[in-house]
Every structure is written in C-alpha cells, then in structure tokens.
Amino acid sequence: MQFRLEKRPEPSKLMLYVTPVASVLLTMLVGAIIFSLIGYDGVGAVREIFLTPLTNSFKWQDLGVKAAPLIIIGVGLSIAYRANVWNIGAEGQYVMGGLAATGVALATYGMTGWWILPLMMIAGIAGGAAYAAVPALLKTRLGVNEILTSLMLTYASVQLIYYLVRAPWKDPMGMGFPQTRRFAADALLPNIIPGTIVHLGVPIAIVVALIAWFVMSRSVFGYQMKVVGAAPHAARYGGFSENKTIWLALLVSGALAGLAGMLEVAGPFQRMVPGFPTNYGFTAIIVAFLGRLNPLGVILAGIVMAITFVGGEVAQTTIGLSSSATGVFQSMMLFFLLAGDILVRYRLKRVIPAQEARA
Amino acid sequence: MPLRLQLTGITKRFPGVLANDNVTFAVKPGEIHALLGENGAGKSTLVKMIYGIMQPDAGEIAWNGQPVVVSSPKAARKLGIGMVFQHFSLFEALTVLENIALGMDAKIPARDLEARIRQVMAQYGLLLDPHRTVATLSVGERQRIEIVRALLLEPKLLIMDEPTSVLTPQEVEQLFDVLRRLAAQGCSILYISHKLHEIKALCDTATILRGGRLVDTCDPKQETSRSMAEKMIGAGLKDIVRPEGRSMGEPKLVVSRLSTAKTGHFDVPVNKVSFTVRAGEIFGIAGVAGNGQNALLDALSGEIRSDDAESITIDGFPLGLLDTTERRKRGLCAVPEERNGHAAVGEFSLSDNSVLTARDRLGMVVMGLINSGAARTYTGKVIAEFAVKALGPASMAGSLSGGNLQKYIMGREILQKPSVLVVSQPTWGVDAGAAAAIHQALVDLAAVGSAIVVISQDLDELRALCDTLAVINLGQLSPAKPNAEMSIEEIGLLMGGVHGATEAHDAVPA
Numbered sequence: 001m002q003f004r005l006e007k008r009p010e011p012s013k014l015m016l017y018v019t020p021v022a023s024v025l026l027t028m029l030v031g032a033i034i035f036s037l038i039g040y041d042g043v044g045a046v047r048e049i050f051l052t053p054l055t056n057s058f059k060w061q062d063l064g065v066k067a068a069p070l071i072i073i074g075v076g077l078s079i080a081y082r083a084n085v086w087n088i089g090a091e092g093q094y095v096m097g098g099l100a101a102t103g104v105a106l107a108t109y110g111m112t113g114w115w116i117l118p119l120m121m122i123a124g125i126a127g128g129a130a131y132a133a134v135p136a137l138l139k140t141r142l143g144v145n146e147i148l149t150s151l152m153l154t155y156a157s158v159q160l161i162y163y164l165v166r167a168p169w170k171d172p173m174g175m176g177f178p179q180t181r182r183f184a185a186d187a188l189l190p191n192i193i194p195g196t197i198v199h200l201g202v203p204i205a206i207v208v209a210l211i212a213w214f215v216m217s218r219s220v221f222g223y224q225m226k227v228v229g230a231a232p233h234a235a236r237y238g239g240f241s242e243n244k245t246i247w248l249a250l251l252v253s254g255a256l257a258g259l260a261g262m263l264e265v266a267g268p269f270q271r272m273v274p275g276f277p278t279n280y281g282f283t284a285i286i287v288a289f290l291g292r293l294n295p296l297g298v299i300l301a302g303i304v305m306a307i308t309f310v311g312g313e314v315a316q317t318t319i320g321l322s323s324s325a326t327g328v329f330q331s332m333m334l335f336f337l338l339a340g341d342i343l344v345r346y347r348l349k350r351v352i353p354a355q356e357a358r359a
Numbered sequence: 360m361p362l363r364l365q366l367t368g369i370t371k372r373f374p375g376v377l378a379n380d381n382v383t384f385a386v387k388p389g390e391i392h393a394l395l396g397e398n399g400a401g402k403s404t405l406v407k408m409i410y411g412i413m414q415p416d417a418g419e420i421a422w423n424g425q426p427v428v429v430s431s432p433k434a435a436r437k438l439g440i441g442m443v444f445q446h447f448s449l450f451e452a453l454t455v456l457e458n459i460a461l462g463m464d465a466k467i468p469a470r471d472l473e474a475r476i477r478q479v480m481a482q483y484g485l486l487l488d489p490h491r492t493v494a495t496l497s498v499g500e501r502q503r504i505e506i507v508r509a510l511l512l513e514p515k516l517l518i519m520d521e522p523t524s525v526l527t528p529q530e531v532e533q534l535f536d537v538l539r540r541l542a543a544q545g546c547s548i549l550y551i552s553h554k555l556h557e558i559k560a561l562c563d564t565a566t567i568l569r570g571g572r573l574v575d576t577c578d579p580k581q582e583t584s585r586s587m588a589e590k591m592i593g594a595g596l597k598d599i600v601r602p603e604g605r606s607m608g609e610p611k612l613v614v615s616r617l618s619t620a621k622t623g624h625f626d627v628p629v630n631k632v633s634f635t636v637r638a639g640e641i642f643g644i645a646g647v648a649g650n651g652q653n654a655l656l657d658a659l660s661g662e663i664r665s666d667d668a669e670s671i672t673i674d675g676f677p678l679g680l681l682d683t684t685e686r687r688k689r690g691l692c693a694v695p696e697e698r699n700g701h702a703a704v705g706e707f708s709l710s711d712n713s714v715l716t717a718r719d720r721l722g723m724v725v726m727g728l729i730n731s732g733a734a735r736t737y738t739g740k741v742i743a744e745f746a747v748k749a750l751g752p753a754s755m756a757g758s759l760s761g762g763n764l765q766k767y768i769m770g771r772e773i774l775q776k777p778s779v780l781v782v783s784q785p786t787w788g789v790d791a792g793a794a795a796a797i798h799q800a801l802v803d804l805a806a807v808g809s810a811i812v813v814i815s816q817d818l819d820e821l822r823a824l825c826d827t828l829a830v831i832n833l834g835q836l837s838p839a840k841p842n843a844e845m846s847i848e849e850i851g852l853l854m855g856g857v858h859g860a861t862e863a864h865d866a867v868p869a
Binding site: 009010011218219220221223226227230231233234236237238239241 | 660661662682683684687693695697700701702703704705706707711714715716718724727728729731754755757758
C-alpha cells in the first residue's frame with residue numbers, strides 16, 4: 001500500500017484544531033513507550049505528568065501560577081509570529097522586565113502606596129519592550145536576522161542578573177547570598193484566593209489573552225500583523241509598512257514578556273535571584289505554536305504546558321524521573337505538532353497502483 | 360502509420376466535479392494539436408492523465424496503436440511522452456547543465472550530457488549557455504531549459520502547458536520555430552493554450568473542451584478566432600461596447616519626469632517617465648516584459664515613493680510623496696500584475712482581501728477596528744457584479760482560478776470608483792470570457808470620467824482597448840500617440856529590437 005500527500009484546495013479547519021490535540025495524545029503514547037523501554041514505569045510516568053496535575057485538586061493552584069507567565073509571553077509571541085517576526089528572545093525580555101520591576105521595587109523600598117505595583121508593571125513592560133527594540137533596530141536598519149540577535153541578547157540579560165544580584169543590588173542582610181532583599185509588602189502581588197498561591201498574575205494572563213484575541217481578530221493592527229506575515233508584497237500594496245510591522249511585533253511581544261517578568265518577580269519569587277530565568281520565555285514558543293498562534297488557543301496551550309511542568313515535578317518525587325523528562329515531553333509535543341501541521345494543507349491519499357486498478 | 364496518441368472515452372471524476380466526461384480524440388504523428396478551453400474546462404486534468412500524473416476512471420489511452428496504462432510520469436517518459444509545465448521546476452542557484460542533470464531519469468556523465476545538450480540545442484536552434492546560472496536567465500531562457508530537458512529524451516509527443524503566457528513576442532516566435540522544426544521531424548505536439556491567434560498561427564488541429572466535455576475538433580486555420588472563442592465559452596462573444604459620443608475631459612493624471620532607483624540586480628527602473636491621461640481616457644503602455652513595467656506600477660501605486668511631490672498629480676494635487684494608503688484616499692487605485700501574493704493574499708478570504716485595499720475609501724475601519732460586515736457586503740457586491748465564480752465572501756482567494764481571482768481584484772478596485780486606475784496585465788492568463796468582462800468594465804469606468812492606465816504586453820488587448828498608446832523600453836517611455844494613428848510596425852520598432860539583441864548577444868550559440 002502506498003500513500004501520497006495531496007494538496008487540499010483550502011487549508012483544513014478541522015485539522016487545524018485536531019493536530020494540537022493529536023500531538024498531545026501522541027506525546028503521551030510515545031512517551032510511555034520510550035520511558036518503558038529505558039526501564040521506567042512509562043505508563044506511570046505519563047499518568048503522573050499528564051493526569052495527576054488535573055486529578056489532584058491541590059495541584060490546580062500550581063497550574064494557574066505556572067500557566068500565567070506562559071500565557072502572557074505566549075500571547076505576545078503569537079502576535080509576532082503571525083507577522084513572521086521570529087522573536088526567539090522572549091526569555092531575555094522576560095528577564096529585563098523582571099529586572100526593571102526589581103529596580104523600582106528596590107528604589108521604592110521603605111515607601112508605601114498603591115502606586116508602587118502599577119509603577120513596577122510599567123517598568124516591567126518598558127524593560128521588556130526596550131530589550132526587544134534592539135533586534136528591531138538591527139533588523140530594520142541593518143537587516144540583521146532577529147532570530148540571532150534576540151536569542152543572543154537572552155544570554156546577555158542573564159549575565160546582567162548575575163552582576164546585579166552580586167554587587168549593586170545584593171541584599172545587605174543576605175549573608176552573602178547573591179540575591180536582592182525581599183520586596184516590601186506594597187511591591188508584592190496580592191494573593192487573590194486566600195490560602196493558596198494564586199496571585200494577581202493569573203487573572204491578568206486571562207485578560208491579556210482575551211484583549212489580544214479581540215485585537216488580533218478585529219483590529220487593523222491584527223490585520224496588519226497577519227497580512228505582513230502571509231504576503232509581505234501584498235501588505236506593501238495594501239499600505240502596510242514592513243519595518244513598522246517589525247517594530248510593532250517586537251515591541252508588543254517584548255512588552256508582554258516584560259510584564260510576565262514583573263509578575264513573576266513580584267509574585268512567586270518576591271525578590272530577584274540568579275535562578276529567575278526559568279525558561280518560560282523559551283517554553284512559551286511551544287505554547288504559541290501549540291495554541292495555533294491564536295490567543296485563545298494560547299490559554300489552553302499554556303495550561304497544557306503547565307501540566308507537564310507540575311506533573312514533571314510530581315514524577316520526580318513519585319517515580320524518580322529525571323527533571324529533564326519534562327523537557328523531553330515538551331519537545332516531543334512541539335515535534336509532533338509541527339510534523340502534523342502538514343495535514344492542515346495536505347491530505348493523505350492512498351495510491352492505487354495501476355495494475356491493481358485494472359484487476 | 361498508426362495514430363501517435365488515441366484517447367477513447369476518457370472520464371475522470373473528482374469529488375463534486377466531473378473533470379473529464381467521455382473525451383475522445385487523437386493526435387497524428389508530426390501534428391501540432393491544440394487543446395483549447397477556458398480555465399477549468401478540464402485541459403490540465405486530461406494532460407495529467409496522458410503524462411501519468413493521474414489515472415482515468417474510465418476510458419482507454421492508446422499509444423502508437425497499442426493500448427497502454429501510463430502509471431507514472433517516468434513511465435510516460437519511457438514511452439516517449441515529454442512535458443513542459445507552465446511553472447518551471449528549476450533551482451535558481453544551479454547552472455543550466457546541473458538543473459538538467461538533476462532531472463534525468465538515467466545517470467549520464469556530465470561531459471556526455473553537455474555534448475548531448477549542445478547537440479539538441481543546435482538541432483532546434485535553441486540558444487542557451489549550459490554553464491549559466493538559472494538566476495541570471497530570463498523567463499524565456501528558463502523555458503528553453505525545460506524544453507531541452509524534454510527533448511533530450513527524444514520524445515514522440517511533447518506536451519506544452521500554456522507555454523507563451525510568460526513569453527515576450529520575440530520569444531514566442533522563437534518558440535514557434537522550435538516547435539515547427541520538431542513537428543517536421545515527426546514529433547507530435549499537444550499545445551495547451553487559450554490564445555487563439557497563436558493557435559491559428561501554429562496548430563494543425565484544435566480540440567476544444569468545455570466543462571470537461573469535448574465540444575469540437577476543428578482546423579484552426581479554417582476558423583476565426585471569434586468562432587473558436589465562442590465554442591470555447593459556449594455562448595456568443597460580446598464586443599466591447601463603447602458609449603456613443605464619448606469625449607475626453609481635462610487632464611486628470613499628470614506624470615512628469617518620474618524616476619525610480621535601481622533596487623535589485625534584475626530590476627529595470629523607470630527613468631524620467633512623463634505622460635498625461637485625461638478624464639475618460641484609456642492610456643495604454645506597451646512593451647516587452649522586464650522593461651520597467653513593474654517599477655512603473657509600483658511608482659504609480661505608491662509602493663515606491665518618489666522624492667518629488669510634483670512627479671505625479673491628480674487634478675493638480677501632488678501625490679509623489681504619499682504612500683499607497685494616502686494615494687488611494689486621493690482616488691488613485693492600482694492593480695499589480697502578480698495576482699497571488701501581491702494584488703491578493705491567497706490564504707485570506709475574499710472578504711479580508713477587500714479590507715486590503717478598500718478599507719479607507721469605503722469606511723471599513725472605525726477607530727482602528729475592522730467592520731467585517733461592511734467588508735462582507737462589499738465583497739458580495741463585487742462577486743455579484745463581476746460574476747466571480749466563488750462560494751461567497753468567505754472563500755479563500757487562493758482557491759479561486761486565476762481568471763476568477765482577477766475578476767474579483769478588478770472588481771474590488773473598479774467598484775471603489777477610483778478617479779485614476781492603473782492596471783498591469785489585466786487579463787494575463789485569463790480566459791476569453793473573463794477577459795471580455797474585464798475589458799468592458801474598464802471601458803465603463805472610463806465612460807464615467809475616470810482616467811485609466813493599462814500596462815500590458817498583449818498588443819491585441821491594447822489595440823482593442825486604448826485611446827492612446829505609448830511604449831516602455833528599458834525604463835523609458837516613448838511619446839504618446841493616439842491608438843488609431845499608430846501602426847503595428849511603429850509600435851514594434853518602439854518596443855525595441857534592442858532588448859532582443861542583447862539577449863541573443865548574451866547567449867552563446869552551441
């Protein structure tokens with residue numbers, strides 16, 4: 001039996017939604033097989049990683065807290081990727097947003113007031129956007145590939161944390177630990193559900209995604225992103241400047257990554273530490289694609305990805321799976337998704353050889 | 360001698376469409392046989408079955424009198440069937456020789472292959488340097504690679520799919536010479552086209568398809584272009600109706616000393632182009648492809664902005680510094696040559712494509728938000744008034760046939776009632792019925808007082824349509840003259856032997 005890929009007259013809407021689900025299911029199946037083959041309880045690993053976080057209600061708060069930054073960054077990336085602007089450095093923009101917010105928190109240390117958090121938020125957004133402006137400038141002025149510049153700037157941002165928490169921002173009472181002091185109460189995100197770790201960042205993530213969905217589907221801005229990504233020549237004919245679009249895409253995705261950085265540092269971390277970069281910025285790339293570059297899809301994808309994070313931790317303690325296993329599962333998901341994407345534009349058709357047809 | 364190719368009762372069904380319905384015809388040895396039909400008439404499907412890309416659901420193919428099953432293109436080539444596709448499959452970064460070597464079924468040492476290529480080229484008078492990189496070749500030269508590739512297999516039947524839609528008049532002549540020589544040596548040619556005068560000039564027999572069925576097999580030399588067109592579209596062909604007593608008004612579009620910078624290696628910029636188009640006038644710009652037409656369209660539409668505000672004016676208002684959006688607001692709409700990816704976005708719905716150029720003139724944007732209802736309504740109107748064959752405003756632009764997409768694009772611009780419309784190649788690759796509709800729409804738009812510029816390589820089109828003609832050559836525009844006062848020889852001279860001569864000079868005869 002032979003199969004052939006045949007181009008569909010129109011991209012399949014069904015496949016567009018089926019492939020993300022199928023890629024998650026395939027990941028579970030193949031993951032179970034692989035981990036069984038290397039001597040673990042494969043089925044148990046998949047159960048712990050994908051199901052325990054959902055069935056155990058104590059884990060739900062962790063899901064929300066992990067999903068929030070992934071959703072916020074993923075939404076920003078989904079907007080940029082629509083315009084074919086490949087911002088790979090959200091991690092760096094997330095770090096810079098966190099650092100900018102930390103700067104405000106430390107400068108206002110000892111002060112009180114409701115205005116401190118909004119100011120930190122503005123600083124975080126500005127920090128992320130400013131860091132994304134560097135690849136934008138290089139791309140529009142000199143034609144430098146934004147994939148390289150945004151990625152490399154990530155590593156520079158991590159070094160900046162190391163420097164700041166070891167010297168100028170080091171906690172004077174920290175017994176030499178490389179970290180800043182714990183933020184004052186007015187510089188910390190309030191918990192919105194008493195008795196849990198769910199902070200203000202969780203509802204903010206949902207609101208950000210909803211606003212982005214509305215803007216992308218209804219506004220001229222969203223149209224501009226999509227048309228520049230789909231057909232740059234037609235976009236120019238329609239009156240949309242490619243350079244302006246590159247700037248907008250990088251600034252918006254950088255700003256959202258910066259916002260996520262601020263929410264993390266003022267929420268779960270409560271201070272800046274060298275371990276602040278936790279790959280949210282990179283994982284959000286998977287989230288953006290798994291969510292079909294659609295802000296509503298990104299909410300779901302963010303939750304799925306949070307499940308693998310939380311479940312990965314569970315599996316570490318219960319069946320002694322290495323922490324890298326989470327990464328393996330996440331990468332498999334992206335792999336299956338991108339591979340399955342071909343079915344959106346093509347369909348699989350059985351080829352009947354001529355002899356068989358005659359018989 | 361047996362018939363080279365005999366199709367009997369060929370039927371091919373796709374979900375929802377009967378692409379070929381009981382088609383029967385034959386090709387004699389050494390015959391140049393035209394396969395004629397509108398877009399969607401089933402020509403491509405039929406040819407794909409002959410070349411083994413698809414299998415018929417019913418019917419029989421006989422080759423030199425023997426029934427055969429052509430199971431794959433490789434099997435077709437083995438039988439002696441060659442095909443030159445409309446879209447070339449060439450690697451731009453490789454040389455001619457490397458490209459041909461990659462496409463061969465059998466491995467032949469490079470030295471032998473080159474010798475054979477040179478022999479084939481000499482035999483048929485194809486000028487081409489095997490060591491040139493494809494990226495530096497013109498479209499006509501690229502087509503020659505594909506022809507050489509097919510001829511190396513010494514085919515007994517060569518299928519040519521719309522070969523002239525990308526060629527200049529000179530290149531068309533050269534191609535016809537090659538095809539006639541081939542036929543004289545006994546190779547049959549199946550020539551797919553809807554350019555009727557070419558078929559009259561070249562072909563011995565024409566098989567006409569309509570809606571998947573065979574309508575007629577005739578001798579094109581005995582028919583008129585009109586009678587064949589009518590068989591093709593199955594109805595009487597409408598003449599362009601010109602309103603009586605039309606008079607041209609004041610100068611509307613004035614272009615003076617418009618120049619563009621040289622951007623890419625293969626772009627021809629325009630140099631100090633000046634012309635005036637009056638209200639109600641259709642101004643034609645003739646020229647061989649690649650003489651600055653694209654730069655001229657971009658400079659007029661605003662995709663390339665001028666640094667002199669006065670270089671383009673409408674009713675005296677300077678537009679030179681404005682971008683496409685601002686120019687559209689001032690009444691200047693444009694349609695570039697390339698439909699998919701330039702004039703329209705294939706992955707977008709027709710409705711979203713209307714937003715691309717009509718959003719400001721028709722108030723589809725309120726406070727930064729798109730009024731998708733208005734876009735849908737307008738698109739529905741375009742579809743209805745221009746008889747676009749589409750399921751509705753939600754259809755993807757890429758799913759439309761070339762002619763239908765062009766009708767939609769022309770309709771989208773014309774129904775915005777622009778005071779100046781600039782179009783490039785308005786009927787390129789479009790069937791006769793759709794072309795007539797587009798021409799009529801342009802004439803009607805001029806009749807209500809718009810100034811129209813038509814940039815085209817199709818001289819018949821310009822002669823039929825325009826009040827005034829000028830010729831673009833190497834980025835420079837000849838002085839304009841009334842169409843009626845210009846002879847075809849004069850136009851031909853202006854189009855310039857220069858371009859053809861340089862090309863011949865570049866190519867090394869084998």
